[in-house]
Amino acid sequence: xxxxxxxQKLIEAMFQKMNDAVFFLKRxxxxxxxxxxxxxxxxxxxxxxxxxxxxxxxNGMTNEKGYQTCSSCFIEGxxxxxxxxxxLAKKNDTxxxxxxxxxxxxxxxxxxxxxxxxxxxxxxxxxxxxxQYQKSLTEYVIHASEEERKRLSRExxxxxxxxxxxxxxxxxxxxxxxxxxxxxETASKVETIIVKSLNSIKSMAIDLRPAALDDMGxxxxxxxxxxxxxxxxxxxxxxYSNIQSERFDGNIETMVYRVCTEALINAAKYADVEQVVVYxxxxxxxxxxxxxxxxxxxxxxxxxxxxxxxxxxxxxxRISLLGGKVSIETSIGIGTKVLAVIPLEQExxxx
Amino acid sequence: MTLSLEQKITDILIEIRxxxxxxxxxxxxxxENADGEIVIKWKYVSNNRNNRYQKIVLQVGKGIAGxxxxxxxxxxxxxxxxxxQETKDFPLxxxxxxxxxxxxxxxxxxxxxxxxxxxxxxxxxxxQEFIDQLISLCTEIxxxxxxxxx
Numbered sequence: 001x002x003x004x005x006x007x008q009k010l011i012e013a014m015f016q017k018m019n020d021a022v023f024f025l026k027r028x029x030x031x032x033x034x035x036x037x038x039x040x041x042x043x044x045x046x047x048x049x050x051x052x053x054x055x056x057x058x059n060g061m062t063n064e065k066g067y068q069t070c071s072s073c074f075i076e077g078x079x080x081x082x083x084x085x086x087x088l089a090k091k092n093d094t095x096x097x098x099x100x101x102x103x104x105x106x107x108x109x110x111x112x113x114x115x116x117x118x119x120x121x122x123x124x125x126x127x128x129x130x131x132q133y134q135k136s137l138t139e140y141v142i143h144a145s146e147e148e149r150k151r152l153s154r155e156x157x158x159x160x161x162x163x164x165x166x167x168x169x170x171x172x173x174x175x176x177x178x179x180x181x182x183x184x185e186t187a188s189k190v191e192t193i194i195v196k197s198l199n200s201i202k203s204m205a206i207d208l209r210p211a212a213l214d215d216m217g218x219x220x221x222x223x224x225x226x227x228x229x230x231x232x233x234x235x236x237x238x239x240y241s242n243i244q245s246e247r248f249d250g251n252i253e254t255m256v257y258r259v260c261t262e263a264l265i266n267a268a269k270y271a272d273v274e275q276v277v278v279y280x281x282x283x284x285x286x287x288x289x290x291x292x293x294x295x296x297x298x299x300x301x302x303x304x305x306x307x308x309x310x311x312x313x314x315x316x317x318r319i320s321l322l323g324g325k326v327s328i329e330t331s332i333g334i335g336t337k338v339l340a341v342i343p344l345e346q347e348x349x350x351x
Numbered sequence: 352m353t354l355s356l357e358q359k360i361t362d363i364l365i366e367i368r369x370x371x372x373x374x375x376x377x378x379x380x381x382x383e384n385a386d387g388e389i390v391i392k393w394k395y396v397s398n399n400r401n402n403r404y405q406k407i408v409l410q411v412g413k414g415i416a417g418x419x420x421x422x423x424x425x426x427x428x429x430x431x432x433x434x435x436q437e438t439k440d441f442p443l444x445x446x447x448x449x450x451x452x453x454x455x456x457x458x459x460x461x462x463x464x465x466x467x468x469x470x471x472x473x474x475x476x477x478x479q480e481f482i483d484q485l486i487s488l489c490t491e492i493x494x495x496x497x498x499x500x501x
Contacts, residue, residue, distance in 0.1 A: 151437060159412060196411075199388060203410075233442050234403030269438060269445055274403050 023117040024108070031114065040119065044088045044099070085122065100126055137317060144314075152204065160200055167193040210257075218253045219243050222280060225261055233268035241280040248287065252342055255318045256280075256289055259326070262315055263291035263338040271295025271336060286324075287342045294335040300328060315340070357395070360495055364397040367488045371481070373469040374398060375447050378492070379416035380465045380499070384408065391416045391466070393443065403446040413440055415454045416466040423463050425455045425482050430474055443468070451475040455485050457493055464496045 015022060021037035023030055033041075084105075087098035100122040108114045170190045177183050205211070206228075213221035219241050226237040247253070260278065267276045273295035281288045312328065315338070319326045324342035354362070360378065368376045378395040391409040393416070409417040419426050428434050429451055431444045438445055444452070452470030456463045467489055469481075 147436075196388070200410075230406055231408035232439055234406040234446050236406065265439070268442075272401075272448075274401055 019120070021119040023119075025115045025117060027113055037119075040088075043091055045091055086119075088119075099123055137313060140314060152208075155200070155204060160197055160204075163193050163197045163200070167197070213253060213257055214250075217243075217245055217247045218256060219245070219280065221253075221257055222260060222278070225257070226264075226278070229261075229264055229268070233265075234274075235264075235268050236275045237264070237278060238275065239278045239280070243280065243282045246282060248282075248344070252287065252322055252344075255322055256287065256340070256342065259315045259318055259338075259340055260289055260291060262311055266311060266338075267291065267293045267295065267336065270298070273335075282344070284344070286344055289340045289342075290337060292335065292337045297330045297332045297334050297336050299332055300330055356495060356498055360395050360492060360499075361397065363488075363491050363495075364395055367467075367469065367485070368397045370488060371469055371484060374472045375449060375452075375468075375470045377404065377443065377447075377468045377470075378465055379409070379420075379468070380496075381420070391420055394465075400447055404443060407442050407446070415441060415443065415452065415468060419454045419456050419466045420463050423456045423458065423461070425453060425486075427453045427477050427482070429477060443470075448472050451477055453477050453482050453485060455482060455489065457489055457496060459493065459497065464493070467492070 015034050018034065019036060021040040022034045023037050024032040083102060085100055085102050087100055089098050101119045102122050103117060103119045105115060105117050108116050167190050170186050170193070174183050174186050174190075177186065210221045210224065212224050222241075223239060226239050229235065230237055248256075260280075264276060264278070267273070271293040273293050276291065276293045278292075279288065279290040281290075312326075316326045319340045319342060322342045324340060326338065326340045328336065328338050330336040364376045364378060367373075376397040377393045377399075379391050380394045381389050382392050384390045389411060391411065391414070393404040393407060396404055407414075411417050412421045415426055415428065428441075428444070428449075431438075431441070431450050431452070435441050435444060443449060447470065449470035450472060451474050452468055454466050454468040457465040457467055467485065469485055
């Protein structure tokens with residue numbers, strides 16, 4: 001008997017002290033709840049008297065249908081759900097958004113129709129996940145910039161330096177050439193080398209950041225990029241736009257340019273087609289960029305990573321910095337469409 | 352003049368492809384662009400997957416053909432997936448999905464006239480023997496190239 005007593009005591013103590021909010025529910029009322037559950041009720045929009053119809057308080061759960069959705073909710077389906085994720089709104093606080101909870105819901109007593117609902121705040125875990133995501137993105141950015149430096153250094157050292165060196169040698173040899181015709185010949189060789197070096201410098205500068213982007217704006221920069229892209233990858237680009245010389249915020253121009261080039265490079269590398277279509281459309285409130293190909297496409301839910309796999313994330317990150325959204329529509333054999341929408345007016349009430 | 356020059360060259364490329372059992376053969380030549388610079392383009396190919404090769408324009412020193420043009424030496428890529436970091440510098444490996452390939456210069460004296468590339472779409476070991484075979488099969492092209500240049 002003593003053992004049973006202490007077991008009950010332990011269970012009672014656990015119920016009082018545990019960090020999960022526990023509700024015993026009978027149809028429409030709460031039979032018992034632990035201190036954590038009371039705390040939860042005081043902080044979140046939870047209607048005590050409508051507890052079992054959790055839809056009143058729940059702002060969506062996470063399942064295969066979506067991150068925050070009401071479709072195939074646990075309430076409707078299987079009553080004994082081991083673990084699920086749902087969202088609750090904080091009281092008197094519309095800024096911080098919905099807080100994620102992990103919950104479990106199970107039938108305790110069939111006759112009495114008593115159910116147990118356990119909720120656990122997942123904020124910390126999600127923060128960690130976010131941090132991890134940020135970390136991998138930072139790593140990607142660092143890696144990409146390091147690669148870019150490597151490439152530049154290689155080009156400077158193996159390309160440009162070599163060319164200038166050979167021009168130097170030719171110039172030195174001219175000093176000791178008495179024959180004027182020979183001197184002229186060498187001079188024209190040196191000239192060719194220097195013209196080539198100049199061209200390499202120009203193309204390197206454009207690769208780094210096209211001057212057209214600052215001087216002439218987004219459309220002109222994209223147009224000239226498309227021309228170089230055609231020659232680089234052998235792809236045909238059709239660029240349609242309703243903007244000519246309009247200028248946008250510098251940040252927007254840079255980001256859209258980068259996202260567009262990234263999407264184009266992806267198409268050249270993976271789509272396996274000869275043509276890609278780009279729409280750049282400006283409205284009063286938003287800027288729309290579409291990069292479409294009718295190539296091999298891929299399975300969005302089962303991405304077979306061929307590159308670093310972070311290019312898409314990088315695009316999303318860039319556009320979300322501008323308050324915009326990137327969406328990708330693709331299916332195998334049909335093609336791929338990357339769509340970015342960027343708001344042009346800063347609104348305070350965006351969600 | 353029963354066969355045009357282009358047909359003759361293409362026939363030789365097909366011959367090379369069958370003899371070496373490679374998946375793709377291409378011949379790159381120099382051209383002048385609008386600014387009067389020398390650029391390199393793939394002019395003749397055999398067993399191409401698409402026509403993207405026609406639009407590719409390489410600078411001397413860039414791409415396999417560009418490198419061979421500059422160095423006048425054979426260039427071998429055993430495994431494009433591992434050996435090529437910057438795929439945009441090697442567009443033919445993307446458009447023709449080449450994995451292992453070798454390219455050789457076709458010389459007229461010291462001057463490079465063209466670059467011939469033989470490539471596989473699967474990973475293959477490429478030894479010196481392969482390059483020698485490639486070179487020996489190209490001897491027929493040289494005189495034709497002089498005609499092309501006129």
